Amino acid sequence: MPHKPVLRRLAVPFAVAAVTLAACGTSEPDAPAADSADWSAVLSDAKGQTVNWYMYGGDDALNAFVKDEVAPRLAKRGVTLKQVRITDTADAVNKVLGEKQAGRTSGGAVDAIWVNGENFATGVQADIWSCGWADDLPNAKYVDLTADAVKSDFGVPVDGCEAAWQQASSALVYDSADLDPADVASVDSLLAWAKTNPGKFTYPAPPDFTGSMAVRSLLYDQIGGPSTLAGAFDEQAYTKATAGFYDRLNQIEPSLWRQGETYPTSQAAIEKLYADGEISAYFTYGPGAVATQVTDGTYPESTREAIPSSGNISNYSFITIPKNAAHRSAAFVLADTLQDPEVQLALFEATGAYPGIDVSRTSETTQRTFADVPQSPSVLSLEELSANAQPELASAYLTRIEKDWTAQVLQK
Amino acid sequence: MTTLSVVTGSPAVRRALLLAPAMLVIGVFFVGGFAQAIAQSLGHQPLLGGGRWSLDAYRVAADDPAVRSSIALTLRIGILSTVLATTLGVGFALVVRRLGAGRAWLTRLFQGTLAVPHLVGALCIALLLSPSGMTSRTAHAVGLVDDAQQFPALTQDGFGWGIIAEYVWKETPFIAVIALAAMSVNLQRLEDVSRTLGAAPWQRLRHVTLPMLSAPVGAAALLVLAFTMGSYEVPVLLGRPFPAPLSVVTYQTFNDTDLTSRPEAMAIAVLLATLTTMIAAGYLVVTQLARRRHA
Numbered sequence: 001m002p003h004k005p006v007l008r009r010l011a012v013p014f015a016v017a018a019v020t021l022a023a024c025g026t027s028e029p030d031a032p033a034a035d036s037a038d039w040s041a042v043l044s045d046a047k048g049q050t051v052n053w054y055m056y057g058g059d060d061a062l063n064a065f066v067k068d069e070v071a072p073r074l075a076k077r078g079v080t081l082k083q084v085r086i087t088d089t090a091d092a093v094n095k096v097l098g099e100k101q102a103g104r105t106s107g108g109a110v111d112a113i114w115v116n117g118e119n120f121a122t123g124v125q126a127d128i129w130s131c132g133w134a135d136d137l138p139n140a141k142y143v144d145l146t147a148d149a150v151k152s153d154f155g156v157p158v159d160g161c162e163a164a165w166q167q168a169s170s171a172l173v174y175d176s177a178d179l180d181p182a183d184v185a186s187v188d189s190l191l192a193w194a195k196t197n198p199g200k201f202t203y204p205a206p207p208d209f210t211g212s213m214a215v216r217s218l219l220y221d222q223i224g225g226p227s228t229l230a231g232a233f234d235e236q237a238y239t240k241a242t243a244g245f246y247d248r249l250n251q252i253e254p255s256l257w258r259q260g261e262t263y264p265t266s267q268a269a270i271e272k273l274y275a276d277g278e279i280s281a282y283f284t285y286g287p288g289a290v291a292t293q294v295t296d297g298t299y300p301e302s303t304r305e306a307i308p309s310s311g312n313i314s315n316y317s318f319i320t321i322p323k324n325a326a327h328r329s330a331a332f333v334l335a336d337t338l339q340d341p342e343v344q345l346a347l348f349e350a351t352g353a354y355p356g357i358d359v360s361r362t363s364e365t366t367q368r369t370f371a372d373v374p375q376s377p378s379v380l381s382l383e384e385l386s387a388n389a390q391p392e393l394a395s396a397y398l399t400r401i402e403k404d405w406t407a408q409v410l411q412k
Numbered sequence: 413m414t415t416l417s418v419v420t421g422s423p424a425v426r427r428a429l430l431l432a433p434a435m436l437v438i439g440v441f442f443v444g445g446f447a448q449a450i451a452q453s454l455g456h457q458p459l460l461g462g463g464r465w466s467l468d469a470y471r472v473a474a475d476d477p478a479v480r481s482s483i484a485l486t487l488r489i490g491i492l493s494t495v496l497a498t499t500l501g502v503g504f505a506l507v508v509r510r511l512g513a514g515r516a517w518l519t520r521l522f523q524g525t526l527a528v529p530h531l532v533g534a535l536c537i538a539l540l541l542s543p544s545g546m547t548s549r550t551a552h553a554v555g556l557v558d559d560a561q562q563f564p565a566l567t568q569d570g571f572g573w574g575i576i577a578e579y580v581w582k583e584t585p586f587i588a589v590i591a592l593a594a595m596s597v598n599l600q601r602l603e604d605v606s607r608t609l610g611a612a613p614w615q616r617l618r619h620v621t622l623p624m625l626s627a628p629v630g631a632a633a634l635l636v637l638a639f640t641m642g643s644y645e646v647p648v649l650l651g652r653p654f655p656a657p658l659s660v661v662t663y664q665t666f667n668d669t670d671l672t673s674r675p676e677a678m679a680i681a682v683l684l685a686t687l688t689t690m691i692a693a694g695y696l697v698v699t700q701l702a703r704r705r706h707a
Contacts, residue, residue: 090667097671101458118669125671126459205653207664262568262652276544399670410654411477 034329036133042329047078049330053319054092055114057085058268061292065350073337079330084110089119096128096322108324112331115162115320116209117154121395123320124156130321131161133332139339142357148391149316155232155394162318165338166347167354169385170213170312171287177302178280184306187221190281194255200280202257202264202273205410206402210267213313214283215405216393219245221310226390233396242401246408253409263410275299287385288352291376303378307388314389316356341366349373354382446685453678459671469675470683478664479680481655486687489572489657490641493579498633500580501587502625506617508588509595519592522585530582534649537578541566567650574650575657579643583636590632591625599624630699634692641688658684 034045051074057063063085071081086092092113099108115123123129135145143164144150150164151157174184178200183193194201204211220226223241253260257279264270273279275298284290293299319338321331337343341362344355348370359370375381392398453470457463473479508518540546548563557563567574599621606620644659651657656664658680666677 088667090669094667097459122669122671207668258565258568261570262654264568265648265653273544278544395669399668406654407477411481 034332036136036332039136039138042332043077046327046329046333049078049327050080050082051327051330051334052082052084052109052111053114053331053334054084054086054089054095054110054112056087056089057083058087059286059289059351061289061351062353065347069343069346069350070334070337073340073343074330074334077333077337079333081334089113089115090122093119093122093128096123096324097126099322099324100126100128104324106324107326108322109326110322111325111327112334113320113322114165115318117156117315117392118209118395118398120153120162120318120320121156123322124161128322128324129161130323130325130328131159133321134158134160134163134335136160137163137332137336137339139336139341139357142339142341142344142361144358144361147358149314153316153318154392154398155396158318162320163335163339164316164356165319165335166317166344166356167314168285168317169287169314169354169389170217170283170285171305171307171380171385172281173274173284173287173290173303173305174281175274175300175302176304177300181304181306184281184308186309187218190308191252191255194252197280198255198259199257199278201255201282202260202270202279203283204266204270205263206405208266210270210283210285211263212398212402213285215249215401216398217283217308217310217313218249219401220313220390221308222248225311226393229393229397230391232394233400238397238400242404246404249405249409250412286351286353287379288348288354291352291379294376294378299378301378305378305380307380307384311388311390312385313392314354314386315392345369345373352379354385449678449681449685453675453682455675457671457675459674463675469679472676473679473683476661476676478654478656478661479658479683482658482661483687485572485655486641486657486659486684487691489575489579489647490637490688490691493576493583493640494633494637496576496580497583497636498587498629500584502591502622502629504584504588505591505595506621508592519589522588522592525582525585526589528582530578530643531645531649533578533582534646537574537581537650538567541574541577543567568652570652570655572647572651572657575647578646578650579636579640583640586636587629587632591629594625594628595621626699630695634695637691637695638688641691642684658687 034041036042053066055066063083066081066083071083074081084092092110093115096108096110096113099110113119120129134140140163153162172184172190178197179190179193183189190201203214206212206215219242222245223229229237229241250260257264257273264273267284270279270282271293274282275293277300287305290299290303290305294301294303319331319335321328321335325331339357341357341359344357344359345366347353348355355370359367362370370382393401452458455463455466455468504522508515508522511518538545542548543563543565545567547566548557551557551563552559566577602620602624603616606616611619641657642659644663647657647660648663651660662677662680662684665673665680668674668677
């Protein structure tokens with residue numbers, strides 16, 4: 001029978017192809033995940049699971065915190081942490097969207113995402129988030145669940161679909177060898193300084209997350225805070241608030257880096273410009289991380305931070321869980337662990353990130369330790385950062401501002 | 413004899429069956445992916461529950477200033493990088509072939525650069541050519557410019573010099589390696605024959621060497637063109653946010669937090685694929701005509 005080996009040779013690749021296709025089409029059946037309200041069931045269900053946490057991986061201090069602080073605590077609860085480092089949150093959201101498009105309703109690869117308001121809104125649009133669990137976490141008692149910025153993320157109701165774990169506060173980073181405190185007291189004085197020192201200030205082009213914040217900071221300054229734009233998107237309010245705003249941004253272009261002919265594309269790019277001495281000031285969402293940059297010599301010793309008189313922008317970072325997550329219970333445990341006051345303290349010490357919990361709800365010892373964390377002279381204290389913090393706008397405003405900025409400033 | 417043995421015994425059918433697994437993969441991932449892109453560019457929106465068939469996405473893309481100013485830039489970067497890399501690569505290969513002992517060493521150097529990822533190449537170009545980079549600092553140190561800011565902008569520039577420099581730097585050795593491999597003993601013999609028949613060096617190059625190189629180098633140049641027109645990370649690191657090549661515009665539109673932008677992203681992707689295919693097809697037609705005339 002000379003044809004038999006041929007058939008046998010064919011059988012293997014076909015079987016492989018068939019299995020591959022089958023794996024694409026269907027998904028493994030999962031046991032129903034434990035109810036978040038029954039925490040002991042969650043804990044026992046999570047034992048032995050591996051949680052795939054998709055998060056921004058470009059911050060060494062934060063990565064060290066995850067490896068040294070979060071992973072061992074999860075291991076104690078029988079959960080293995082797999083940190084999946086990504087450069088853009090949209091990548092993780094796209095992965096879940098792709099799974100949804102392929103009909104994968106369970107056994108998904110993404111268990112938890114460190115998400116921001118805009119990407120959260122994308123997921124709400126496609127209905128991919130698991131909801132109604134965040135308030136059930138035991139450590140949620142430390143979080144001020146009634147705060148506006150915790151109840152709604154960039155204007156999108158949170159509805160227990162995500163759990164707060166840190167707070168981002170914006171600040172202006174500047175080199176005090178080039179600018180005086182008077183130059184950074186307000187946006188006006190900053191722009192006046194830029195005019196006499198052309199090329200030494202710029203911001204990343206939106207839709208970069210931080211570039212978008214920088215543009216909003218300038219807008220807040222023009223309209224005296226975000227109060228006229230509070231709530232859902234309103235065309236009339238938007239038109240009124242931005243009257244003349246983009247013209248003003250075009251007018252300051254000659255004072256910007258490269259005469260505003262172009263803008264850096266990312267926060268990483270603008271930090272490099274500052275480290276290289278090409279620019280002397282920039283806006284950041286992570287003022288705490290600046291201390292490390294100064295210590296390791298990337299930034300000059302004379303680096304300082306300021307909050308312009310119009311206030312700084314503040315928002316919460318959240319952990320969200322996709323509906324099709326394979327290890328939902330482990331993801332609950334991760335979200336809960338991140339809200340643990342001790343973990344929050346370690347996060348603050350390691351990265352300078354402002355805690356996602358309300359510190360006044362923790363024990364007095366913890367509060368004192370928070371207050372005693374030594375501060376680099378280059379960074380602002382928690383009090384200074386939160387003194388005049390302003391809320392974010394609804395994500396529909398953000399998208400509109402980014403689009404209009406692109407059309408009326410970048411492409412002009 | 414069963415029917416099955418007759419069927420599997422035929423060489424054509426056997427070949428087809430053996431190729432089937434590979435074709436299946438190409439079919440699913442390439443053809444399937446492209447078909448999905450076309451479907452989504454025509455309004456199919458699986459994430460938002462269906463959608464409506466229309467050419468709206470193409471209309472939006474045609475009106476988008478980001479896309480309009482991108483087409484010329486994409487073509488400029490793709491064609492200029494390919495032409496420069498091909499010319500330089502063939503030139504280097506011809507020079508290297510003349511070298512005696514240095515040939516093996518230089519060939520290895522060319523091959524070495526193939527292993528460098530484009531991302532690393534782009535970072536090197538940034539370190540070299542950016543306003544705070546080595547070239548500008550050197551120019552400042554030797555007094556060519558008074559201030560680093562006076563140095564001409566070679567990265568994030570409007571023309572795309574930084575991007576082109578990276579592609580030429582990376583792709584020239586690739587072309588050179590292909591050309592060197594094509595300069596076989598056979599070519600040497602043909603050249604020797606033409607020399608004994610009295611052909612001058614320039615004639616040998618024009619009528620023997622270059623025609624022999626044209627097929628493999630042409631194929632390699634097509635690869636370079638397709639790559640440089642579709643690559644993302646180099647222009648994102650060395651280019652401007654506006655105008656940006658189509659690959660960057662596609663990705664940015666795809667990553668828009670508003671999912672209703674996805675059809676436009678897919679429309680731009682289809683446009684990019686069509687542009688690249690058209691240039692490649694045009695090149696093939698021209699070379700076929702030239703070859704026929706030559707023959």
